[in-house]
Amino acid sequence: MRTECARLADEDDAEFGVRLLAGTPTHEGRDPALLRRWATAATEFGAGLTGRARLPQPRVVERTGGIERLLLARYVSRPAPAVELFTDTLALGEELVDLLGWRGWYPAGALRAAAMAHEDAHRLLHDDAALKRALRERLGHTALRFGRFRIAAHVAGADELAAHGYAAARRGLGRSPLLLTAALASAVRALAQD
Numbered sequence: 001m002r003t004e005c006a007r008l009a010d011e012d013d014a015e016f017g018v019r020l021l022a023g024t025p026t027h028e029g030r031d032p033a034l035l036r037r038w039a040t041a042a043t044e045f046g047a048g049l050t051g052r053a054r055l056p057q058p059r060v061v062e063r064t065g066g067i068e069r070l071l072l073a074r075y076v077s078r079p080a081p082a083v084e085l086f087t088d089t090l091a092l093g094e095e096l097v098d099l100l101g102w103r104g105w106y107p108a109g110a111l112r113a114a115a116m117a118h119e120d121a122h123r124l125l126h127d128d129a130a131l132k133r134a135l136r137e138r139l140g141h142t143a144l145r146f147g148r149f150r151i152a153a154h155v156a157g158a159d160e161l162a163a164h165g166y167a168a169a170r171r172g173l174g175r176s177p178l179l180l181t182a183a184l185a186s187a188v189r190a191l192a193q194d
Contacts, residue, residue, distance in 0.1 A: 001190040005183045009175075012028050014040055016178035017161050019064050023159040038139050042158040043176070044120055045138045049131075055120055064088040070185055073115035075122045083119045085112065093180060096187055105174030107150030114167040114177050121166035135162055 017039025021027050027035065058075075059082040066072060066086020072093065074084045093111045097103060106114075125131055136152035143153035164177050 001187055002100065004186050004190075005096070007136075008179060008182050008186065009100070009102070011179075013176035013178060014043070016176060016182055017043055017164075019182075020160060020178065021155075021157045026156050037083060038141070038155055038158060039161055041138050042135065042161035043098070043153070043165035045135050046162030046167075047169035049121060049124060049162070049166050050169045052124065055123055058083050058119075060085055060116075062087050066090075067092060067188060070181070071112075072111065072181075073119050075119040075126070080122070083116060085115060089184065090115065092130070092187065093184055096183055097167060097180070100183065103177075106180060110171055110173060111180070114171045114173060117170040117176065118163045118167040121163035122159065124166075125162065132159075135159065 014036055018032060018035045021035045021039055022032070056086070059080065061082050061084045063084060064087055066089035069086075070089070071084075071086050072089050073086065076082055076084060092113050094108075097106045097111070111163050125135065133152070135158060136154060139152070139158055141153040141155050142150055144151040167173070168176050
């Protein structure tokens with residue numbers, strides 16, 4: 001497991017974004033260069049959101065059961081807005097960061113803070129239609145063109161990449177949270193085989 005995770009660290013962060021998009025329905029068979037452009041644009045868009053006004057702290061609900069679904073946190077808007085933090089996945093992530101010697105990229109406590117920042121980005125995009133439009137415009141994918149008029153299309157998975165970009169920039173992480181997510185997936189697979 002350690003060797004496989006070390007190999008992941010050799011890859012650039014944009015590649016993890018490409019993989020996320022490539023694994024998203026509707027993107028099967030798309031040109032990897034296009035996916036890389038979208039991944040980079042979405043991540044940069046998210047990083048650029050850090051200057052926005054801070055949102056009020058949501059209600060936080062801590063629970064277990066995240067490892068099976070590979071979730072660190074999740075924003076839910078109903079019945080009342082809240083962030084669910086999955087303490088088992090956070091604990092495994094912290095152990096993995098120590099095991100792999102990645103503390104320089106993910107300082108102690110950064111995983112919880114990054115998970116909360118990630119969900120803040122989802123809240124921003126969920127609550128602000130203008131931001132959602134701006135993200136679609138930044139990606140440059142066209143849904144419909146009629147003469148000089150163009151309607152920007154939604155790119156499935158772009159909001160997730162924007163949230164990762166926001167979390168990394170807001171918390172000052174040395175690497176994208178997507179690297180840690182990939183390492184967690186490898187660790188969970190290895191644990192399941194034991």
